[in-house]
Amino acid sequence: MTPASKGLPAKLAFGALWVYLLVWPMTGIGAQGLDFVPAAKITGAALLAVLACLGLWKLNRAGGDQMGRLGRSVSGAAARVPVKLALWGGLAALLVFPLLSSRYGQDVAINVLVYVTLGLGLNVVVGLAGLLDLGYIAFYGVGAYTYALLSVHYELSFWLALPLCAALAALAGCLIGYPTLRMRGDYLAIVTLGFGEILRLVLNNWMKLTGGPNGILGVKPAAVWLPDPEEGWELTRMLVKSPLSQYYLILAIALFTVLAVRRLGDSRIGRAWEAIREDETAASIMGVDTFRLKLLAYAMGAVFGGLAGAFFAAKMRFVSPGSFTFIESAMVLAMVVLGGMGSVPGIVLGALALIALPEFFRDFENYRMLVFGAAMALMMLFRPAGLIPAKRLGKRSEEDH
Numbered sequence: 164m165t166p167a168s169k170g171l172p173a174k175l176a177f178g179a180l181w182v183y184l185l186v187w188p189m190t191g192i193g194a195q196g197l198d199f200v201p202a203a204k205i206t207g208a209a210l211l212a213v214l215a216c217l218g219l220w221k222l223n224r225a226g227g228d229q230m231g232r233l234g235r236s237v238s239g240a241a242a243r244v245p246v247k248l249a250l251w252g253g254l255a256a257l258l259v260f261p262l263l264s265s266r267y268g269q270d271v272a273i274n275v276l277v278y279v280t281l282g283l284g285l286n287v288v289v290g291l292a293g294l295l296d297l298g299y300i301a302f303y304g305v306g307a308y309t310y311a312l313l314s315v316h317y318e319l320s321f322w323l324a325l326p327l328c329a330a331l332a333a334l335a336g337c338l339i340g341y342p343t344l345r346m347r348g349d350y351l352a353i354v355t356l357g358f359g360e361i362l363r364l365v366l367n368n369w370m371k372l373t374g375g376p377n378g379i380l381g382v383k384p385a386a387v388w389l390p391d392p393e394e395g396w397e398l399t400r401m402l403v404k405s406p407l408s409q410y411y412l413i414l415a416i417a418l419f420t421v422l423a424v425r426r427l428g429d430s431r432i433g434r435a436w437e438a439i440r441e442d443e444t445a446a447s448i449m450g451v452d453t454f455r456l457k458l459l460a461y462a463m464g465a466v467f468g469g470l471a472g473a474f475f476a477a478k479m480r481f482v483s484p485g486s487f488t489f490i491e492s493a494m495v496l497a498m499v500v501l502g503g504m505g506s507v508p509g510i511v512l513g514a515l516a517l518i519a520l521p522e523f524f525r526d527f528e529n530y531r532m533l534v535f536g537a538a539m540a541l542m543m544l545f546r547p548a549g550l551i552p553a554k555r556l557g558k559r560s561e562e563d564h
Contacts, residue, residue, distance in 0.1 A: 175214075183203065183206040271518070271522050273410050274518055277471050278518050279421075279514045281468060282511075284299070285496060286507070286510050287467070291436040291440065292436040296355045297353075297359065297489070298355040298358045299496070301335065301492075302465035302468030304366060304472060304484075304486075305331055305332045305469055306332045306471065308379070309324070309331045309472075310324045311379040314382050315379055320386065329467075329469040329473075332465040332468055335465060337462050340457070341458065376483065378482050379482050386402050387403060412474065427463065437505075494517060500549065501539070502551060503550055509552065512551055
């Protein structure tokens with residue numbers, strides 16, 4: 164027995180006791196009195212899962228060469244698949260998915276795609292430029308309220324309002340970023356958090372413009388012109404109200420965001436953002452206009468938040484300040500960190516993990532968030548760089564000290 168494994172039974176016993184004490188208040192206290200059996204069953208299942216993971220880890224250690232060869236063969240086979248074939252296959256799966264799923268599945272997929280758009284927009288600020296932003300959801304609110312006001316008061320169509328929502332969100336990003344981006348680190352995070360809360364309070368108290376806590380009702384959905392076979396294939400205006408049509412609309416916005424963020428990351432501006440992220444002082448010495456590029460990153464990230472907000476208002480047909488709280492900013496930031504900062508596929512996977520996975524555990528009611536939180540903690544322990552880390556990602560020079 165190795166020295167590391169001598170204390171393993173005691174650690175497992177302590178962990179089992181901790182899980183039991185954590186679960187028992189949720190399962191053992193009720194109108195019928197005290198019940199200790201449900202918590203014991205949950206603790207036993209968790210202990211068996213831990214033992215199974217330990218057994219697989221030991222097996223991997225014992226047969227490291229065989230497992231390593233297997234892993235290399237699998238990764239080699241995956242690498243031989245043409246990239247374009249994989250992309251076209253993924254696109255086909257996304258197009259077919261709503262046709263094969265239920266309405267509940269379509270609603271979850273729409274929610275995931277909204278957060279994919281938000282996560283990729285925040286990735287420009289956090290992942291590429293290295294700026295910690297805790298008030299990003301403010302731009303989501305700007306886009307939503309811009310479309311709601313233009314739709315209700317001026318009856319402007321969704322397609323004409325969409326670029327205006329993006330432009331006003333970018334303007335809001337510049338107005339918020341100009342006085343704040345001279346700060347760094349924790350100070351920048353605190354100030355962006357404050358600006359996010361200021362915007363929410365403005366939306367909540369400007370009764371004449373935003374309706375205050377009551378929000379804005381009667382927002383018109385998006386509309387498209389499609390040939391109608393019943394009218395001799397003449398173009399007919401159809402509202403995007405069903406979950407199926409809304410899915411394809413947000414899919415188009417999300418795909419546009421993926422392409423735009425990918426091209427931005429590979430451009431000269433993206434390289435400059437990465438230089439600022441790695442070492443802002445060195446980038447400034449090399450001639451990079453750090454302030455203007457950070458402000459550009461803030462504005463570009465806000466654009467995608469505005470697009471997602473416009474879709475949200477058109478989908479819900481109602482907006483209120485309660486949809487744009489700090490917890491939403493924290494969720495989007497968690498997706499970026501969990502998936503991998505600067506990694507486009509990682510953020511897509513992070514949105515899936517944070518939005519879709521909890522839905523699979525909905526039947527467990529009180530336990531699903533416990534399981535979800537434990538899974539996230541384990542993931543951050545074993546994959547601290549994210550699920551799919553970016554290929555070009557270093558660390559700041561001050562982190563070495």
